[in-house]
Amino acid sequence: xxxxxxxxxxxxxxxxxxxxxxxxxxxxxxxxxxxGHRAAVPKDVPLIEADIRDTxxxxxxxxxxxxxxxMHFAAFAYVGESVELPLLYYNNxxxxxxxxxxxxDRARTPRLxxxxxxxxxxxxxxxxxxxxxxxxxxxxYGMSKLVSEYMISDYAASRSDFSYAALxxxxxxxxxxxGEIGEDHDPETHLIPVILQAALGRREKVTVFGDDYPTPDxxxxxxxxxxxxxxxxxxxxxxxxxxxxRRIYNLGIGRGHSVxxxxxxxxxxxxxxxxxxxxxxxxxxxxxxxxxxxxxHEELGWRAQHTDIEETIRSxxxxxxxxxxxxxxxx
Ligand code: UDP
Numbered sequence: 634x635x636x637x638x639x640x641x642x643x644x645x646x647x648x649x650x651x652x653x654x655x656x657x658x659x660x661x662x663x664x665x666x667x668x669g670h671r672a673a674v675p676k677d678v679p680l681i682e683a684d685i686r687d688t689x690x691x692x693x694x695x696x697x698x699x700x701x702x703x704m705h706f707a708a709f710a711y712v713g714e715s716v717e718l719p720l721l722y723y724n725n726x727x728x729x730x731x732x733x734x735x736x737x738d739r740a741r742t743p744r745l746x747x748x749x750x751x752x753x754x755x756x757x758x759x760x761x762x763x764x765x766x767x768x769x770x771x772x773x774y775g776m777s778k779l780v781s782e783y784m785i786s787d788y789a790a791s792r793s794d795f796s797y798a799a800l801x802x803x804x805x806x807x808x809x810x811x812g813e814i815g816e817d818h819d820p821e822t823h824l825i826p827v828i829l830q831a832a833l834g835r836r837e838k839v840t841v842f843g844d845d846y847p848t849p850d851x852x853x854x855x856x857x858x859x860x861x862x863x864x865x866x867x868x869x870x871x872x873x874x875x876x877x878x879r880r881i882y883n884l885g886i887g888r889g890h891s892v893x894x895x896x897x898x899x900x901x902x903x904x905x906x907x908x909x910x911x912x913x914x915x916x917x918x919x920x921x922x923x924x925x926x927x928x929x930h931e932e933l934g935w936r937a938q939h940t941d942i943e944e945t946i947r948s949x950x951x952x953x954x955x956x957x958x959x960x961x962x963x964x
Contacts, residue, residue, distance in 0.1 A: 634744075634871065636660045637700045639685050639733065640707030641678070642669025644816045645748070645860060648809055649704055650678050652864040656872075661698050663691070664707065670960040673814050685729040688736050695740035702744035702871050705733050708778070711822050712752065712917045715774035726777035727784075734788050737795075744874050745785065745797040746867055751856070751883070751922050753779040753801060760854075760889070761925035764801070764881045772917030789879055796878035798870045803856035803885035803924050805863050807945040808952035815952025816860075817959030824892060825857070825946060828899045829953045831907040839907060841892050843914035848921055852892035856885035856923035859939035859948070869935045880932075885924030886940040895942070902946045 636653055640646040641662025646669070653660040654675065662674045665684040674680045679698075683690040685707045695703070708726045709715070715722040730747070737745060752775030753768045770776040782799050789797050806825045808815035816826055830836045844851040866884050874880070890898070896909055930936045939945060 634701040646706040647673035691736035719773035730781035798880040832903040840912040846920040854889035854921040889923035
């Protein structure tokens with residue numbers, strides 16, 4: 634299939650491009666390079682440098698390339714930033730998705746695979762989280778994605794020749810096993826990269842955002858899925874989409890790790906006893922989130938393969954140690 638990958642120069646999008654190539658598909662990357670990196674896009678994949686909110690350019694990209702499916706990754710994804718700059722998130726994530734849908738409508742593109750998030754569940758009434766768990770986000774990031782899910786669902790109801798999947802990611806981590814691409818955010822706020830920067834001496838310490846949560850060790854629990862598993866699920870789901878399908882899947886490993894457990898695992902992987910301090914809670918953080926990933930397994934036979942947290946951290950460490958400046962200045 635010919636696949637337009639919005640956010641193709643980003644962390645997950647760039648891994649998706651490679652997974653699509655490996656599976657014999659023809660991806661086209663679409664990215665405004667505001668947070669993505671040109672160097673993350675494989676040389677043989679065309680990159681359209683434009684904003685998803687530019688609906689005319691996006692429509693032309695879909696029409697000119699005969700696109701069969703949009704994988705829509707382009708978004709901002711920092712919970713803390715979304716609390717400080719909510720309008721930035723509604724603009725880029727929700728308005729951006731509206732523009733993607735308008736372009737899809739104009740071009741009559743038949744398929745969409747959308748990056749949603751476990752942040753749409755907010756503080757869930759129970760863990761593990763199933764797809765029917767109530768969605769009540771507690772931060773603007775989660776809400777900007779939930780609004781997008783609603784728009785997509787309403788649009789899908791108006792078109793019988795359209796199918797979509799909303800994939801609700803838990804915490805995505807790790808890097809491609811060939812060591813070619815990885816995670817490069819500026820500023821970096823995600824836990825595993827922050828820890829690895831501390832292990833590599835690139836930051837003084839790791840601050841644990843609260844140790845008074847109602848969890849066994851007091852720190853937040855998350856479900857860390859390897860990025861290679863995540864993108865392989867996208868390819869599988871896209872290939873399974875039949876006209877007028879509406880599929881919603883959690884993408885996680887089905888197990889939670891606390892912040893302390895991640896720190897301990899990173900100490901074992903790196904052999905470095907980096908400095909850790911306990912700080913206050915971060916606004917917008919739920920105590921515990923982990924998935925029940927059984928729906929995608931039951932319906933498509935897919936499940937995550939890389940479920941050992943040390944393996945996930947090791948693959949990220951390989952990238953960070955070889956690329957201390959990320960992609961450097963190659964924007
Ligand atoms: N976290 C932390 N210190 C950091 C970064 C993150 O204690 O420097 C915690 C954060 O409070 C959350 C977990 O690690 O409980 C994962 O946070 P991250 O930002 O990686 O992903 P999120 O869950 O917000 O999508």
